[in-house]
Amino acid sequence: MAAIHETTVLGIDIGGSGIKGAPVDVERGVLVADRLRIPTPQPASPEAVAQVIAAQVEHFSWSGPVGCAFPAVIKDGVVQTAANIDKSWIGIDGRKLFECYTKCQITLLNDADAAGLAEMRFGAGREESALVIMLTLGTGIGSALFMDGRLVPNTELGHLVIRGKVAEARASGLARSQQALSWKAWAKWVDEYLRYVEDLLSPQLFILGGGVSKKHDKYLHHFTTDTTVVPAEMCNDAGIVGAAIATSGG
Numbered sequence: 552m553a554a555i556h557e558t559t560v561l562g563i564d565i566g567g568s569g570i571k572g573a574p575v576d577v578e579r580g581v582l583v584a585d586r587l588r589i590p591t592p593q594p595a596s597p598e599a600v601a602q603v604i605a606a607q608v609e610h611f612s613w614s615g616p617v618g619c620a621f622p623a624v625i626k627d628g629v630v631q632t633a634a635n636i637d638k639s640w641i642g643i644d645g646r647k648l649f650e651c652y653t654k655c656q657i658t659l660l661n662d663a664d665a666a667g668l669a670e671m672r673f674g675a676g677r678e679e680s681a682l683v684i685m686l687t688l689g690t691g692i693g694s695a696l697f698m699d700g701r702l703v704p705n706t707e708l709g710h711l712v713i714r715g716k717v718a719e720a721r722a723s724g725l726a727r728s729q730q731a732l733s734w735k736a737w738a739k740w741v742d743e744y745l746r747y748v749e750d751l752l753s754p755q756l757f758i759l760g761g762g763v764s765k766k767h768d769k770y771l772h773h774f775t776t777d778t779t780v781v782p783a784e785m786c787n788d789a790g791i792v793g794a795a796i797a798t799s800g801g
């Protein structure tokens with residue numbers, strides 16, 4: 552059990568296969584206890600996921616604020632989209648639902664936005680101002696856009712359509728494994744995507760996160776963007792840490 556301290560917040564990252572949580576020291580950006588991973592229930596209905604959130608809260612004997620990262624557009628706690636999650640989430644007030652199951656104060660935000668908050672404060676974006684775009688290349692492509700360190704939430708740049716296809720269908724981590732693409736072949740799609748985003752938004756820096764960020768030596772050298780591209784530094788913990796940071800407004 553983690554002692555409740557005012558700089559410690561429970562962060563939970565809700566993903567397609569696992570729901571991971573840990574108490575986070577939000578001043579240092581580190582987990583203060585081992586994280587708990589619970590498999591995502593299938594189907595991942597709102598009630599089934601809420602039960603897992605309650606189990607996380609119970610495991611850590613938590614009663615303080617909780618930040619939850621979720622793979623969808625979130626406005627005022629309400630889930631707006633369901634690209635890679637159960638469609639029954641659309642229109643659900645996830646914040647209220649989780650508060651009802653946990654009796655804790657919940658902050659709910661997009662998963663890539665959460666990962667971006669963590670990278671900007673403690674990881675690859677910490678020295679950066681101007682326009683920074685974090686992209687998570689996992690099951691889908693998540694995006695988080697920062698202007699002078701301030702998050703512009705719910706950008707959904709993974710859903711840009713390039714040559715008739717949504718970007719995440721070619722350039723996500725899942726697309727690479729499902730289509731058994733070589734790193735080089737996949738890097739070509741990611742490069743095309745990055746150049747497309749670069750043409751639209753002219754960022755100062757791209758930060759690439761998601762599971763593939765650990766393997767950056769296999770593909771970064773194939774990119775041809777003018778914008779600098781760096782791997783995320785917080786790996787698996789970015790969503791948890793960022794969700795915790797978000798409870799105090801990011």
Ligand code: BGC
Nearest residue numbers: 622623624634663691692693
């Ligand atoms: C969703 C985003 C999410 C991303 C990464 C996309 O399919 O639309 O909201 O951030 O996947 O999970």
